[in-house]
Amino acid sequence: MKSRSVTPATSNRVPQRLDDQVCFALYSAGLALNKVYRKLLANLGLTYPQYLVMLVLWERDGITVSEIGERxxxxxxxxxxxxxxxxxxxxxxxxxxxxDERQVIIALTAAGRGLKAQARSVPGGVFCAAECSPAELVALKAQLESLRGNLLRNA
Known part of the structure; x- marks a missing residue:
């Protein structure tokens, strides 16, 4: 794990206020994003975590609970x-x-497969709400994935 030391010259710059915390910026952005998704998913009858599961299954149907969990x-x-x-x-x-009876296979029903077509407008709705350019969103996604990887390696 790489550790960054705090020197006396930078110690007064260590964030001590809520608004200076990266974690709070991520947390509050997540809350705002969930509000957008809640509105977009209401007519599908899905919560955001349920939508994520459905996205995984629309990519690859008939997988185990542990495979969904890994994704x-x-x-x-x-x-x-x-x-x-x-x-x-x-x-x-x-x-x-x-x-292996310890494994549970999750598969879409016809209704679950049919919901995919109804969910096609969700990403566009998020894109509009974000008010970012496609390039900005691609860059942000890459930065967040890199951050996630770093944090998981150092957790």
Whole structure:
């Protein structure tokens, strides 16, 4: 882990105020983003975490809970209630794998596959709400992915 030392010349620049915290900027931006998604996803009947699961399944159907968890950086204890709600809404099925009953396979139902077409407008709605150029959003996404990788390596 790379450590940056604080020297006396820079010690007075160490952020001590809420508004100087990178974590708060990320947290509050996340809250604002979730408000935008809540509005865009309301007519689909999905929460933001459910939408993320559906995105994973629209990319690759019939995968295990652990594979979904790896993609979303979530553990099975967090995913299980979310998946149960998606199953109750008839968007997915959960079945035990025949080769290993400890694994649960998540697959889209016809309604779950059909929801993909209805969700096509969601990314455009987020893009409009962000009021950024495509290049700015691509650069921001790359910076956030790099930050995530660094933080995970040093966690």
């Amino acid at each position: 979303l950086f979530l553990d099975s204890a967090t995913l299980t209630p979310l998946l149960k709600r998606l199953q109750a809404a008839d968007l997915i099925t959960r079945t035990r794998a025949s080769s």
